[in-house]
Amino acid sequence: MSSKQDKPFSQACENNKTPILDVLQHYFKNSRKVLEIGTGTGQHAVHFARNMPFLQWQPTDLSENLPGQRLWFGEAQLPNLMSPLVLDVLDQNWPVSEFDAVFSANTAHIMPWTAVEAMFSGIGKRMPAGGLFCQYGPFNYQGQFTSDSNARFDESLKQRAQHMGIRDFESIEQLAFLQGFDLKQDIAMPANNRVLVWYRK
Numbered sequence: 001m002s003s004k005q006d007k008p009f010s011q012a013c014e015n016n017k018t019p020i021l022d023v024l025q026h027y028f029k030n031s032r033k034v035l036e037i038g039t040g041t042g043q044h045a046v047h048f049a050r051n052m053p054f055l056q057w058q059p060t061d062l063s064e065n066l067p068g069q070r071l072w073f074g075e076a077q078l079p080n081l082m083s084p085l086v087l088d089v090l091d092q093n094w095p096v097s098e099f100d101a102v103f104s105a106n107t108a109h110i111m112p113w114t115a116v117e118a119m120f121s122g123i124g125k126r127m128p129a130g131g132l133f134c135q136y137g138p139f140n141y142q143g144q145f146t147s148d149s150n151a152r153f154d155e156s157l158k159q160r161a162q163h164m165g166i167r168d169f170e171s172i173e174q175l176a177f178l179q180g181f182d183l184k185q186d187i188a189m190p191a192n193n194r195v196l197v198w199y200r201k
């Protein structure tokens with residue numbers, strides 16, 4: 001992330017927000033309250049709340065990212081975009097309990113695996129049956145990278161921190177099954193990313 005006009009800025013978010021919106025507009029069409037985990041800069045939240053006014057969008061993240069998000073949200077002035085809340089998925093108590101959809105982008109390869117587990121169990125505990133969790137990011141399949149660029153990305157993540165790295169789809173799927181989710185769809189996205197759509201049984 002670099003700084004542009006004081007607001008945190010991610011070029012990747014600018015590139016992927018429209019293809020992700022196309023997916024969310026389809027899967028979240030009957031949803032009402034969306035919890036976003038690991039909101040990051042806030043660019044996604046603004047774009048999705050603006051283009052899906054029927055949704056109440058609740059951004060959350062580790063506390064250090066909230067000041068930057070507030071710059072984006074203050075400027076956007078969207079009635080359906082809630083003030084960001086602090087949520088570390090490892091915390092026992094989450095600041096939100098009522099939601100029927102979850103969105104999280106590029107978090108599973110950044111969090112330690114224990115946090116990925118906590119994210120699924122936390123959502124599983126709180127989301128009613130029929131809810132949807134759209135998870136965006138790069139994933140490996142049968143232990144293989146889907147592109148050379150993902151392999152290089154994984155190497156750079158591991159240099160940043162040993163706990164980081166692109167996750168195996170099969171490990172995520174096993175975790176999801178244990179928490180009562182079924183895979184509804186696995187959608188190929190630009191730049192070797194995916195959206196995994198998890199359905200809470």
Ligand SMILES: C[S@@+](CC[C@H](N)C(=O)[O-])C[C@H]1O[C@@H](n2cnc3c(N)ncnc32)[C@H](O)[C@@H]1O
Pocket residue numbers: 010013037038039040041044061062065087088089090104105106107110111115
């Ligand atoms: C690579 S950034 C992705 C940000 C944004 N979703 C995007 O796609 O640009 C990873 C995000 O995961 C968040 N994160 C890492 N560990 C977390 C945890 N334990 N609980 C909640 N969020 C966490 C970080 O604060 C950061 O916002």
